Amino acid sequence: MHSLILSTATRFLTGLMLVFSVFLLLRGHNEPGGGFVGSLVASTAFALYAIALGAQAVRRALRVDPRTLVMVGLALAIIGGLLPLIEGAPLFTGVWTDIPLPRGGYLHVGSPLIFDVGVYLVVVGAVLTVILTMEEEVL
Amino acid sequence: MTAWLVALPILVPFVTAILAFLAGGSITVKRWISVAGAAVLLAVGLLLIHQVYQHGILVGAMGDWPPPFGIALVVDFLSAIMVAITGITGLAVAVYALAEVDRAEEHVGFHPLFHLLLGGVCGAFTTGDMFNLYVWFEVMLISSFALLVLGSRKAQIDGAVKYVALNLVSTVLFLVAVGLLYGMTGTLNMADLHLTIPQVENQGLVTAVALMFIVAFGIKSALFPLFFWLPAAYHTPSVSVSAIFSALLTKVGVYALIRVFTLIFTQDVGYTHNLLLIIAGITMLTGVLGAAAQNEFRRILSFHIVSQIGYMIMGLALYTPLGVMGAVFYVVHHIIVKANLFLVSGVANRLTGSFELKKIGGLYKSQPFVAVLFLVPAFSLAGLPPLSGFWAKLVLVQAGLEIGSYLIVATALLVGLLTIYSMTKIWNEAFWKSHPDAIEPGTGAVALSRRDYILLTAPIAGMAALTVIIGLWTEPFILLATAAAEQLLNPDAYVNAVLGARP
Numbered sequence: 001m002h003s004l005i006l007s008t009a010t011r012f013l014t015g016l017m018l019v020f021s022v023f024l025l026l027r028g029h030n031e032p033g034g035g036f037v038g039s040l041v042a043s044t045a046f047a048l049y050a051i052a053l054g055a056q057a058v059r060r061a062l063r064v065d066p067r068t069l070v071m072v073g074l075a076l077a078i079i080g081g082l083l084p085l086i087e088g089a090p091l092f093t094g095v096w097t098d099i100p101l102p103r104g105g106y107l108h109v110g111s112p113l114i115f116d117v118g119v120y121l122v123v124v125g126a127v128l129t130v131i132l133t134m135e136e137e138v139l
Numbered sequence: 140m141t142a143w144l145v146a147l148p149i150l151v152p153f154v155t156a157i158l159a160f161l162a163g164g165s166i167t168v169k170r171w172i173s174v175a176g177a178a179v180l181l182a183v184g185l186l187l188i189h190q191v192y193q194h195g196i197l198v199g200a201m202g203d204w205p206p207p208f209g210i211a212l213v214v215d216f217l218s219a220i221m222v223a224i225t226g227i228t229g230l231a232v233a234v235y236a237l238a239e240v241d242r243a244e245e246h247v248g249f250h251p252l253f254h255l256l257l258g259g260v261c262g263a264f265t266t267g268d269m270f271n272l273y274v275w276f277e278v279m280l281i282s283s284f285a286l287l288v289l290g291s292r293k294a295q296i297d298g299a300v301k302y303v304a305l306n307l308v309s310t311v312l313f314l315v316a317v318g319l320l321y322g323m324t325g326t327l328n329m330a331d332l333h334l335t336i337p338q339v340e341n342q343g344l345v346t347a348v349a350l351m352f353i354v355a356f357g358i359k360s361a362l363f364p365l366f367f368w369l370p371a372a373y374h375t376p377s378v379s380v381s382a383i384f385s386a387l388l389t390k391v392g393v394y395a396l397i398r399v400f401t402l403i404f405t406q407d408v409g410y411t412h413n414l415l416l417i418i419a420g421i422t423m424l425t426g427v428l429g430a431a432a433q434n435e436f437r438r439i440l441s442f443h444i445v446s447q448i449g450y451m452i453m454g455l456a457l458y459t460p461l462g463v464m465g466a467v468f469y470v471v472h473h474i475i476v477k478a479n480l481f482l483v484s485g486v487a488n489r490l491t492g493s494f495e496l497k498k499i500g501g502l503y504k505s506q507p508f509v510a511v512l513f514l515v516p517a518f519s520l521a522g523l524p525p526l527s528g529f530w531a532k533l534v535l536v537q538a539g540l541e542i543g544s545y546l547i548v549a550t551a552l553l554v555g556l557l558t559i560y561s562m563t564k565i566w567n568e569a570f571w572k573s574h575p576d577a578i579e580p581g582t583g584a585v586a587l588s589r590r591d592y593i594l595l596t597a598p599i600a601g602m603a604a605l606t607v608i609i610g611l612w613t614e615p616f617i618l619l620a621t622a623a624a625e626q627l628l629n630p631d632a633y634v635n636a637v638l639g640a641r642p
Contacts, residue, residue: 092201093202
């Protein structure tokens, strides 16, 4: 079944939800949010896209196999956990650094952000693997 | 540095999985990474046993958050032994898989999933936090589900649906129980729970939550009456997958039961542990009777997993030093023997063309070496001296007699006899009688290349040798199991190691 209203609305909603998911990911360190929650919103966006336009459209939009996302995410999460090794601190200790910005001010980033991005990718990848497989099976 | 050491059992499989995935198109590279990763995991396990022997219980606070606030990884003898045994079976199955798993299945991700599963299992063995344990259960469930449907045959999907449905029930119960536990005590650190549980006013509620854990872990470890997902699923995937499942998945449930019912829920032993004892007895019986009715190689073995789980829980339920020691020893013995039997079933299938006992035969005459490789673990499973199974059963029977639980001892002995019946059935049908289609095993359509033959039999021979070694040179293993049991029954050392010594 192809619904013009749904597919048109989905094009707007998907973008909006993806932006929101990144917002959730970034605010996660100090406020409610984080990689897991953000990725669930992102997965919902892709699931909606799959319902409206089909699993193939999602695969085209993603450009990479969702399983690759899982593994890259896992690698990032582990790298985030291993970074404290540089300072000789225990695993998963947060290490922070300030990157100077061109117009003054600093960007405060650290290993928890890398870890969270990793979690984000793992969950998006895993959920999409399941959803896309099932969606293609039904067809 | 301890934090790094205790995290190694989790890091090694995960890094292996990532490398094996990113190796891209080259299957040869993937395979070598997989075998090397399993070998490193085994080395880590042995290192951990050595370190626990030297320094006592190892504790690592993740993220430098001191327990009970952060997640602590805790490795005592039991955890270290379990990691080492995971490494042994992981290595054996990784080698075996080189000749057994389809190229197509390797392409869609057998090696990474295999190591993710090992990582999940090791995580469950090393964590010192209830919620973290839940997370590892989920990691295991997801990767085992993916492994189970790898290949997408119809029977596999059917088995996987039952497997996932029942395991999800278990997970939900586990999560609810963890929530209730947190509501009562305000902590999820296992060592801290040991201290706070006795202070809870409503001890009846504590027992109720303990029962929820029995059900949740009981589904995981295939206890009566919650075992039926296991024989429904384990004979469907490739032999490598069913071997690693049979070795590790149910044992994680057993490990969790042992951990929780020696460290946390020890208030109402008269009720909870007696219940466990009854469950253990019925589990043994139903498993072995179910196996007697089966005629498919792997289904028989699957039902025997259920009956063997009963022995381990019996050791825990007796709750004496000898009993718990017997449980630990039995877990080690069982993992080696059971994985080995599954691997043998795969070889028999390759040589004769089927898992159905009615359709195969003639293995003894044409493949005497394979016959010996079957006999060693089969006799060990049944408990014939001088193999590892004999000592495992002997210790448990002795522990039962010591406190006068004659009924469970009688059940254990009877189930041992019935196990011989099942093993004899496999022997008669697959090895002794001649092949019904007059096929000479290992020739013509069922011929094995030399490479495959070596890769398939080498891990079996290695594990069979291990069974014999444990049987003939039992003392160090018994001593290790005794040390593990001592730590389990004296949780103060565990608590002090995690939370620091207090007045």
